[in-house]
Amino acid sequence: MKYLKIYSIFFKQYLKGLMEYRVDFLIGMVGFLFTQGAGLLFLYIIFQNITALAGFSLDQILLMYGLSLIPKGIDHLFFDNIWLLPRYVRQGGMDRYMLRPINALYVFLIERFQPDAFGEIILGTFLVITTLTNLSIPFDPVQFIVIFITLFIGIFIFTGLKLATASTSFWLKNSYPLIQVTYNLSDFMKYPITIFPKVMQVILTYVIPYALVSYYPAMYLFGEVSLIQLTLYLVLVTLFVIGLGLWVWHKGLKHYESTGS
């Protein structure tokens, strides 16, 4: 309860700032829409010249892409502050989070709300709805709930990975490239993972499991993967990723030594 109240206070504060910089908000959102749009254009142009990629049609691939954009955007919306962790660690800024009478990770996470992410969320939702219509996949309540839960859990895959990689900055001081490479891998989720070599497939399925929010749920909708397989995979892998993120964070925080000033 206390946590919720604090969040609402932070959020109100944030909205006041947003109202002051409305144009910035719009430009930021359009910027992210455009960046994703370039990726879509690339796919579209390629499909002007071929009919199928690794056996998948354009609609099927766009469905995978759209599915992955939704949790990616939601993570971006709420947990964007993780990107700043390397800087806080270097400049000794973590002190203030540790001094507060509330969970340090919680205050750290809620400090920034990033509305630029609406560009990704809107685009993702749009893609999922249009491709499902184009592919004429009938509405099925069970499937709907399963996909909903998958995407919800998928958010924490992004957050967990970001937290784990960012927390290495407690030792490395600058772990920014590491976060970036892990995060950027999710850009390749607009393609079916079967186009990559076996090693990459294993990595994208189990280690940096972005395939969990794109390829596998799509395959489930196509009827290629069973519900039991998906659930088992989902639960095990997400637990591992979240656990890893929290573990590295806690280890790192213990190792934190602040700065002289």
Next chain:
Amino acid sequence: MRSKIKKYLPFFRTSVMNMFIYRGTIILWLLLDVFQFFMMVFLWMSVYEYNQSIQGFTLHEMLLYYLVTNLLYVFSDTEAMYIMSEEIREGRISMMLIKPISYKARLYSEVFGRVIGIFSLTLPIVTITAAVLLWAFNIPFAVTGLQVLLAVLFVPLIFMLMFEFAYFFGTISIHTTNVFGLAILMNVVIRIVSGQLIPLALYPKAILTVISHLPFKYISYPTLVMLGKLSTTDALQGLLILAIWVGVFNLFSNLIFKLSLKKIVVFGG
């Protein structure tokens, strides 16, 4: 003339050296780019699974296209815009304007130094990547001296074109405080219309017609020349038209800068 160049040499040198100070970080970023490049290679391999050639590009040509375009894209630098908008926002521009040096020439030297610094770090990495690619796909290395010469002639003009363009957008920040969003937008658009995203030949006719009227298509010309996709006459003609564009951009951005300078407001020093 010589004393003039001498005046700006220190800015160039500092800027090159600045890049070398951060060589560790830059090389790390470049290695990430190499990794992403190889992911792209797998994508293209599967695109070409059932096609020998797409719009005249074979798989080998496509891979070389991306490699060379990415290397030369270093010269399409828009950093001038970020430097300017920061100097304007923080008011440092007033200090720059009262010094007995040209604001634009100083910026030119700085950005040029930066580009040379990044290029000298990028070149070895791209060379190694190219060697791996040529070996792995057994691609014959065939490029003539004339093609290299023509390609090299394009590079300074592309650099100048993009500098003028960035300088114009930098000037805009005198009127609006936030150009970062615009910058993101502009960079994406240029990636699309320059052929860095995908070779322009693959675009549908309608889009291609629009793009062919813009000067940004010349950014991919050096690569096309080296791949033998452009005749010598086309290349020479391109050089000429690009030079004219640079001249026009130069006049235009100078004019806008001059007009905007009257409006500049700097908060107390």
